[in-house]
Amino acid sequence: NAGVTQTPKFQVLKxxxxxxxxxxxxxxxxxxxxxxxxxxxxxxxxxxxxSEGTTDKGEVxxxxxxxxxxxxxxxxxxxxxAPSQTSVYxxxxxxxxxxxETQYFGPGTRLLVL
Amino acid sequence: GENVEQHPSTLSVQEGDxxxxxxxxxxxxxxxxxxxxxxxxxxxxxxxxxxxxxGEKKDQRIAVTLNKTAKHFSLHITxxxxxxxxxxxxxxxxxxARQLTFGSGTQLTVLP
Numbered sequence: 001n002a003g004v005t006q007t008p009k010f011q012v013l014k015x016x017x018x019x020x021x022x023x024x025x026x027x028x029x030x031x032x033x034x035x036x037x038x039x040x041x042x043x044x045x046x047x048x049x050x051s052e053g054t055t056d057k058g059e060v061x062x063x064x065x066x067x068x069x070x071x072x073x074x075x076x077x078x079x080x081x082a083p084s085q086t087s088v089y090x091x092x093x094x095x096x097x098x099x100x101e102t103q104y105f106g107p108g109t110r111l112l113v114l
Numbered sequence: 115g116e117n118v119e120q121h122p123s124t125l126s127v128q129e130g131d132x133x134x135x136x137x138x139x140x141x142x143x144x145x146x147x148x149x150x151x152x153x154x155x156x157x158x159x160x161x162x163x164x165x166x167x168x169g170e171k172k173d174q175r176i177a178v179t180l181n182k183t184a185k186h187f188s189l190h191i192t193x194x195x196x197x198x199x200x201x202x203x204x205x206x207x208x209x210x211a212r213q214l215t216f217g218s219g220t221q222l223t224v225l226p
Contacts, residue, residue: 004157040123040218040219041218041219042118042120042203042205042215042217042218042219043158043203043214043216044216045213045214048213058213059115059215090157090158092157100146100163102148102160102163103148103160103214104160105150105157105158105159107155107156108156108157
């Protein structure tokens with residue numbers, strides 16, 4: 001099992017460019033999440049998907065869109081990148097059993113917006 | 115919404131000593147409290163968790179305690195080893211919500 005995989009590992013964008021971050025999991029989990037991690041701060045939830053076909057906003061959704069393509073894949077799109085979106089992005093998945101769901105994280109995508 | 119505060123932000127201990135990291139949360143409805151370890155360049159990994167119906171949980175050298183009245187929980191690492199050096203995050207979630215609110219992290223350094 002590869003667990004949670006993310007592509008790309010690193011990306012440099014210019015302000016205004018768009019890109020899609022890809023995430024896939026092979027653990028047959030129902031829930032998937034996108035977080036961002038900034039220096040000196042914990043992880044903040046951008047969007048999540050409790051099950052295939054559903055998505056919901058997290059704490060910091062502005063400037064992002066997501067797609068739950070199927071049970072395995074959950075993508076994050078930046079339509080017009082801004083320097084404030086420079087961050088490390090983590091995808092996670094969980095079994096979706098409710099309270100106490102363990103979340104498994106991918107290795108992260110480091111994004112630099114110039 | 116939930117707010118989680120974590121202290122200290124950095125912690126250095128000698129190998130073999132104990133390390134304690136503390137977190138407080140704001141929402142009394144929170145009932146699930148995981149701890150994650152993040153090594154450099156990697157994603158966070160769950161190391162231990164506790165639910166609100168339990169006051170303490172141990173797993174070898176790692177233990178977590180929960181005080182629901184005071185709304186705080188702590189991570190205890192005994193007999194620290196160099197490989198324990200990492201950033202540790204606490205988190206909280208409430209009810210059936212799957213959303214986790216994370217603390218700001220503690221950089222633990224174990225000195226040989």
